[in-house]
């Protein structure tokens with residue numbers, strides 16, 4: 171955590187903060203753990219095929235739960251299993267890995283960890299700035315570097331910045347009250363607080379919020395600037411300054427940017443494990459059935475077209491899914507989990523399948539750009555101590571130079587290790603877009619040399635760098651969604667679309683899920699929970715019901731759901 175993170179006012183011993191999102195504080199974690207399961211479908215519907223577009227986390231959670239309920243998910247994937255949970259190995263050392271998308275997962279994301287635990291994956295603390303898992307952190311601003319092992323080592327100025335942020339969210343967004351309500355799982359109180367804030371703050375940017383706060387007004391511009399640099403949790407958030415403050419509040423209320431762990435062996439292990447796992451509590455399918463076995467080992471190909479030709483007698487028919495290489499099949503229900511822009515840019519989707527206002531919401535979705543560049547080094551040399559200063563020779567680094575954030579990742583002293591030389595968003599990510607991997611590394615090393623004169627990082631590099639710019643990948647077109655001011659209405663439409671009673675018959679049966687449908691985009695928890703919404707929608711569409719005593723997300727949407735500003 172950075173100095174600005176520790177805004178836990180309730181003290182130790184109280185109930186934990188979870189990602190009980192204020193827009194819809196439905197307890198997905200308890201829903202998943204309920205002994206009666208998620209519901210049932212009529213016997214006649216067992217084995218019914220349901221198309222699932224995308225084999226990222228959301229698509230696989232959806233498919234896995236549909237399979238458990240006795241349906242036959244047919245997963246389509248344009249790239250590889252895992253989507254934005256993508257892990258790459260360095261060519262010369264396959265056990266040394268880099269997580270190109272999601273890499274650090276907050277322990278408050280209980281639904282995400284439901285699957286991590288169920289599949290027996292090991293996790294470890296992620297070395298964020300100033301966290302216990304980080305030996306030392308350097309914050310370099312305006313050419314001046316500050317070395318710290320703990321937040322207390324930083325000059326008073328940074329503590330003033332942290333204090334200003336605490337005051338700003340307490341004064342302007344009821345932070346203390348909201349976290350208390352989340353801890354207590356007091357859904358009524360959460361909604362009472364949030365529904366007022368949504369109306370007041372939907373049109374406010376993150377920057378506008380802090381600039382208008384009494385605390386930052388009094389503290390002055392240099393404090394706002396430094397806050398942009400050191401931020402909270404994982405560090406600088408100033409590339410989010412133009413986004414809606416509601417997006418930032420969702421993150422800080424739910425501790426999404428704190429208590430991070432990574433998956434040992436790489437984040438992609440989770441979707442891969444979901445694909446291969448044979449659950450015990452299966453309906454309809456023989457023991458040992460997994461998504462992999464249902465698919466003969468590989469997902470179906472990329473979807474190129476979605477239509478809904480008339481059924482027998484001219485009524486509403488099934489959905490027709492056409493693949494890139496021409497194969498087509500019909501399904502009574504479809505779940506699309508790819509970024510929603512792709513439904514117009516990469517997939518020919520019949521326009522009448524969604525209400526016009528939903529199309530508007532999809533097209534207005536705003537995606538963050540993001541770039542990461544990793545190098546493998548011969549050993550974690552940063553643990554060497556400079557005899558002159560007594561400090562680590564290299565530290566986890568936050569800087570206002572090009573790389574912005576540098577992370578040091580190792581798996582023990584005598585093994586190759588990894589430096590995430592630069593992890594950037596938006597404008598900072600676009601600066602890398604036109605450069606190849608080597609060009610990126612050269613510039614990053616040049617910046618780091620200014621911060622660590624005399625430390626020869628390059629001499630430790632082995633093998634080829636690994637780099638990614640998510641916005642240039644046609645299967646994603648961006649890293650993750652972030653609402654701009656005034657976008658609440660769009661997100662509310664997208665999120666609630668899975669409850670389809672109000673839609674005409676020809677628009678029912680196709681569901682949206684995944685990161686950009688969720689209110690907590692950029693966190694894998696939202697991919698999981700929107701997948702569960704889609705499962706509920708499919709079950710209902712096919713005549714099924716929720717399990718007794720375990721109401722599903724659609725059952726409680728009216729009571730707890732996001733308010734409409736439309």
Ligand SMILES: Cc1cc2nc3c(=O)[nH]c(=O)nc-3n(C[C@H](O)[C@H](O)[C@H](O)COP(=O)(O)OP(=O)(O)OC[C@H]3O[C@@H](n4cnc5c(N)ncnc54)[C@H](O)[C@@H]3O)c2cc1C
Nearest residue numbers: 224226227228248253254271272273274473684685693694
């Ligand atoms: C740079 C970056 C950093 C992140 N950091 C974190 C983090 O630290 N912690 C965290 O919790 N989350 C993080 N996230 C977010 C997390 O990775 C996502 O929320 C999650 O992986 C999204 O899963 P999804 O299934 O919704 O979407 P995706 O993973 O995008 O899955 C959709 C799938 O659809 C496929 N597809 C596209 N077009 C078609 C087509 N025509 N036919 C068939 N399939 C198609 C895609 O190939 C993809 O596999 C990060 C994401 C990025 C990009």
